[in-house]
Amino acid sequence: MTRFAWGVATDVGRVRQANEDAVLADDAVFAVADGMGGHRGGEIASQLAVDTLRDTFTVPSTDALVESVQDANDALFDRAGDDPDLQGMGTTLCAMALVDGDGRDLIGVVNVGDSRLYLLNDGELRQITEDHSLVATLERQGRLTRAEAAVHPQRNILTRALGIDSKVMVDSWEVLPVAGDRYLICSDGLFNELDDARIAATLRKLADPGEAARELVRLALEAGGRDNVTCVVVDVVDDDGRDPDVVYEAEPQPDPPPPADPPPTSTEPVPIGGPVRHRRSFTWRVALFVLIVLVIAGAAVGAIYYAGTNTFYVGFSGEQVTIYRGRPGGVLWIQPTIAEVTSITRVDVPSSRVSELEKGKDEASLDDARSYVSRLQEQIDQLRPSTTTTAPPTTSTTASAAIQAATDESTP
Ligand code: MN
Numbered sequence: 001m002t003r004f005a006w007g008v009a010t011d012v013g014r015v016r017q018a019n020e021d022a023v024l025a026d027d028a029v030f031a032v033a034d035g036m037g038g039h040r041g042g043e044i045a046s047q048l049a050v051d052t053l054r055d056t057f058t059v060p061s062t063d064a065l066v067e068s069v070q071d072a073n074d075a076l077f078d079r080a081g082d083d084p085d086l087q088g089m090g091t092t093l094c095a096m097a098l099v100d101g102d103g104r105d106l107i108g109v110v111n112v113g114d115s116r117l118y119l120l121n122d123g124e125l126r127q128i129t130e131d132h133s134l135v136a137t138l139e140r141q142g143r144l145t146r147a148e149a150a151v152h153p154q155r156n157i158l159t160r161a162l163g164i165d166s167k168v169m170v171d172s173w174e175v176l177p178v179a180g181d182r183y184l185i186c187s188d189g190l191f192n193e194l195d196d197a198r199i200a201a202t203l204r205k206l207a208d209p210g211e212a213a214r215e216l217v218r219l220a221l222e223a224g225g226r227d228n229v230t231c232v233v234v235d236v237v238d239d240d241g242r243d244p245d246v247v248y249e250a251e252p253q254p255d256p257p258p259p260a261d262p263p264p265t266s267t268e269p270v271p272i273g274g275p276v277r278h279r280r281s282f283t284w285r286v287a288l289f290v291l292i293v294l295v296i297a298g299a300a301v302g303a304i305y306y307a308g309t310n311t312f313y314v315g316f317s318g319e320q321v322t323i324y325r326g327r328p329g330g331v332l333w334i335q336p337t338i339a340e341v342t343s344i345t346r347v348d349v350p351s352s353r354v355s356e357l358e359k360g361k362d363e364a365s366l367d368d369a370r371s372y373v374s375r376l377q378e379q380i381d382q383l384r385p386s387t388t389t390t391a392p393p394t395t396s397t398t399a400s401a402a403i404q405a406a407t408d409e410s411t412p
Helices: 041-056 062-082 134-140 146-151 196-205 209-222 244-250 284-300 303-309 351-359 366-383 393-410
Strands: 002-011 021-025 029-036 093-101 104-112 116-121 124-127 171-175 182-186 229-239 277-280 312-317 320-325 337-345 361-363
Touching: 002 021, 002 209, 021 041, 021 229, 029 041, 029 182, 029 229, 029 337, 041 062, 041 093, 062 093, 062 104, 062 171, 093 116, 093 182, 104 116, 116 196, 124 196, 134 146, 182 196, 182 209, 196 209, 209 229, 312 337, 312 351, 312 366, 320 366, 337 366, 351 361, 361 366
Parallel strands: none
Antiparallel strands: 002 229, 021 029, 029 093, 093 104, 104 171, 116 124, 116 182, 171 277, 182 229, 312 320, 312 361, 320 337
8 A cells, every 4th residue: 555654844934924825735635836816815825726626636536636626726716706806816736646547556746837746766856747937938948947947037927827717727647656755845935945956955864754844944944035935745655565667567558668678768757666647638628618719719809809908018916916918907898817927926016116017017018028027026136135046147148038039939
């Protein structure tokens, strides 16, 4: 029988007023959610996400885990629709759970947003999940290095979060539990303060998962503590005496390798412990949804619609700095919609900028709006008596050039 030992630590940090991270650690389900939104929206969003996950995840399968994340998205979207104070609230959600894979224990992993799941295997740390952030996208395209992404002024822009839209795309993986493996689920408040080497060293040093989680949080506070920070450390303490190599050959693969051959060298991140299947939930529901959207868009498109949606502005959604598509106040029947969320809150914003953000700062394109957020973040970084992570000027120039290059290619 697969068994886990785990430890949890969370802290509001040294700058924020409230802890908008939420955490779930049960016998077989572990999750971290990092909320955003004003009027306590961030706290409500992250707590609602982990509560919904805990309550709806009853069948131990990865598909059920993905469904639970969709349920959490529904719960947030409905709640935000009912309460104007909570409009625009959202959250990340990163979770792992023990699931049944055709009679064999597996670890199902799901992720939306930029919280992370790491695996420490044989002393080596690797990130299993992919961040849904603008800088991570640029990093995957080879336009930014990991070090540049870590200090990039646009690192706060998320490309996916729960509660923003009626449907959400959920990434999922399956990993084989192997005794001795250690998992870490954390919010960005950890890895924005500590690099991977520091995280790995701490996870190697402290055998007790609770001690390791508390030490990671302590180090993040010491490095600046500019955000809420949350860590769940999960150790696989019993895997039923499984031999990973034997199981690997017996494991049915989505693309079966040629029978007599050893497992092919991986193209997807494969923890040494066993096979990983990385799936994105492009279900028929998503396909249908896309079709419906296309039909509606085809019927409704017109000059006014164009005028109302082909422009962007940056404003507050509650307490949260947010990029909107549309015009402040809307154009005729077309209300502005959220294009991208950021984790910059009103308390972070220099007072000189507050009134223009309250009115809504018009920008001609999404890239212009992102640049505005970028400048805002740079201004915040400069105002703060920073202890460690400040981008040297050369890095900033490289990063801006990379963004510019991305812009040039994506716009005809
Ligand atoms: Mn955060």
